[in-house]
Amino acid sequence: MSPPTTKANTTMETAILRIPDDQPCPDNKTMFQAFEWYLPADHQHWARLTRAVPALAALGATHMWIPPACKASWYDTNGYDIYDLYDLGEFDQKGSRHTKWGSKEELVRLTDSAAAHRVGVLFDAVLNHKAAADFAEEVLAVRVDPKDRAKVIGEGRPEEVEVWTGYEFPGRGDRYSPLKWRAEHFTGIDYDQKSRSNVLWKFVGKEWAGDVDEELGNYDYLMFADIDHNHPDVRRDMFYWAEWLGSQLKLGGLRVDAIKHYSARFLRDLIRHIDATVGRDWFIVGEYWRADSHVLAEYVDFMDRRISLFDVELCCNFSRISLGEQPDLRTVFDGTLCALKPDNTVTFVVNHDTQERQSLETPVAPFFLPLAYALILLRANTGIPCVFWSDLYGSFGPEPKQDRSNFRPPPADGHVVPRLMLARQLYAYGTQRDYFDRAECVGFTRTGHPSRSGGAGCAVMVNMGWRYATKRMCVGRRHAGERWTDLLGMTYGTVDVDEAGCAVFPVLPRGVAVWVDERAQGRGLVEEFEFDSDIFGFAEEDRRIAEEKRKANSLRRLLSLPSWFGGKPRGTGDGAGEAGGKDGNQAGETSLPLR
Numbered sequence: 001m002s003p004p005t006t007k008a009n010t011t012m013e014t015a016i017l018r019i020p021d022d023q024p025c026p027d028n029k030t031m032f033q034a035f036e037w038y039l040p041a042d043h044q045h046w047a048r049l050t051r052a053v054p055a056l057a058a059l060g061a062t063h064m065w066i067p068p069a070c071k072a073s074w075y076d077t078n079g080y081d082i083y084d085l086y087d088l089g090e091f092d093q094k095g096s097r098h099t100k101w102g103s104k105e106e107l108v109r110l111t112d113s114a115a116a117h118r119v120g121v122l123f124d125a126v127l128n129h130k131a132a133a134d135f136a137e138e139v140l141a142v143r144v145d146p147k148d149r150a151k152v153i154g155e156g157r158p159e160e161v162e163v164w165t166g167y168e169f170p171g172r173g174d175r176y177s178p179l180k181w182r183a184e185h186f187t188g189i190d191y192d193q194k195s196r197s198n199v200l201w202k203f204v205g206k207e208w209a210g211d212v213d214e215e216l217g218n219y220d221y222l223m224f225a226d227i228d229h230n231h232p233d234v235r236r237d238m239f240y241w242a243e244w245l246g247s248q249l250k251l252g253g254l255r256v257d258a259i260k261h262y263s264a265r266f267l268r269d270l271i272r273h274i275d276a277t278v279g280r281d282w283f284i285v286g287e288y289w290r291a292d293s294h295v296l297a298e299y300v301d302f303m304d305r306r307i308s309l310f311d312v313e314l315c316c317n318f319s320r321i322s323l324g325e326q327p328d329l330r331t332v333f334d335g336t337l338c339a340l341k342p343d344n345t346v347t348f349v350v351n352h353d354t355q356e357r358q359s360l361e362t363p364v365a366p367f368f369l370p371l372a373y374a375l376i377l378l379r380a381n382t383g384i385p386c387v388f389w390s391d392l393y394g395s396f397g398p399e400p401k402q403d404r405s406n407f408r409p410p411p412a413d414g415h416v417v418p419r420l421m422l423a424r425q426l427y428a429y430g431t432q433r434d435y436f437d438r439a440e441c442v443g444f445t446r447t448g449h450p451s452r453s454g455g456a457g458c459a460v461m462v463n464m465g466w467r468y469a470t471k472r473m474c475v476g477r478r479h480a481g482e483r484w485t486d487l488l489g490m491t492y493g494t495v496d497v498d499e500a501g502c503a504v505f506p507v508l509p510r511g512v513a514v515w516v517d518e519r520a521q522g523r524g525l526v527e528e529f530e531f532d533s534d535i536f537g538f539a540e541e542d543r544r545i546a547e548e549k550r551k552a553n554s555l556r557r558l559l560s561l562p563s564w565f566g567g568k569p570r571g572t573g574d575g576a577g578e579a580g581g582k583d584g585n586q587a588g589e590t591s592l593p594l595r
Contacts, residue, residue: 120252
């Protein structure tokens, strides 16, 4: 194609990351968050995921983060209100045997299938607190200022309170673990049964952990009954639980919840125990929600760089830029964890906590979702990207309706994000050149690696402006003479790479384009691959409903015919149709098909 002459045609590189061809080129890792907050409580989730594993593996997913699989306070909650670590949907407790997601047997089948497809399942470990105790106990406690947990309020005298801290696990008994939890295993709680008051209480003889986030003075307490990770019973039981978990399920690692709220030393000891018993193969990622990447980087170092953390600042940048508060794409990676600790970072655009009406709601404009995914999926040395459930399969939203009228389909009807994942798997390798020279439009190229897709590379254009944009970018002399097209199929035309290995690449307004050689290895697979985002079977259900309506309408029209018409069903009127005489049809026959 012949691009318009603009000053963009003389774009200059702003950065280059050289990756030599003779260096090893491992597979690109990609994580998939296999749930959203608003999924239905139909207990079929493990079964659905098992059916989805082959397609996810084909997209290049190497890790799958599943929701909390332990028994929670009730069978239809998401699992962060954890009750029993050792009940994976096996025992009749809290209203049912299964969890919201399904039974233990179904979970085992899921992890077996994932392992067979080389997808490592990440178990969501909720180790900060316990909920839904079996009985209350009387303890002495002091009132604590909820805005400054280091400060005791009131008169400071201990008071006798009745707190829900007794755990007997009647459905499980002593199976797997004999520990029965009591008040001594906790540090505090936020409800007194005796006075029926919501007050933050710290138990006498206990102290909040000192190695936690300093927000609110001390952010050890988060919710429910706060676990004392210094208690020897607790340490022994949780260390054993990690070993037990590895013996029950074929896992690829852990996603550890709310780690800013409990002892960092405890978690470091737990990870060292996992390494010594289960093995060092487990990938471990922690949720430490703080938009200060320097603090997160220090935490990674404290953990012997054995843990990865989610890049909170990058998520906040996506939100800020997409909503037009500071719409400068050149700053998208400023202050991010992936810029400081790329080998210990998981990047993401949306997760269950940042969804609408959730505690950490961080909205990203819908048009910007594909742009953000291109930035985390196709770049080098920026951590492991995590694709969110709703961006592959859609979301029911905070107010799901029976008729699904407010169901939100995935971006671009599920077309773009799967192709970006395939592009990562096939073409996002080799030296990276950045062209972050304009606030509203940035680009970068990957030259490819000889061991991947025959050395094919890609050129990525990200444009949040309202105008068609172009950039002259270099993809490497090895690609001279090639003709490239947009893998996403959204920006039309072809681009010819010149003898210097450069070309002018276009992109549509508020869009993204991924340019790849039209004859690159794998292009045919990408073009033919059809990702089925209809994981709930809505299309089949809609077809069934439409067929039932069609038949009902046909019958209604048939019944509206005059009684003397021979095609009227028997029993719907008098005369020949009812008698079935020689001028009428036999019983049960009609002259009009039900169409």
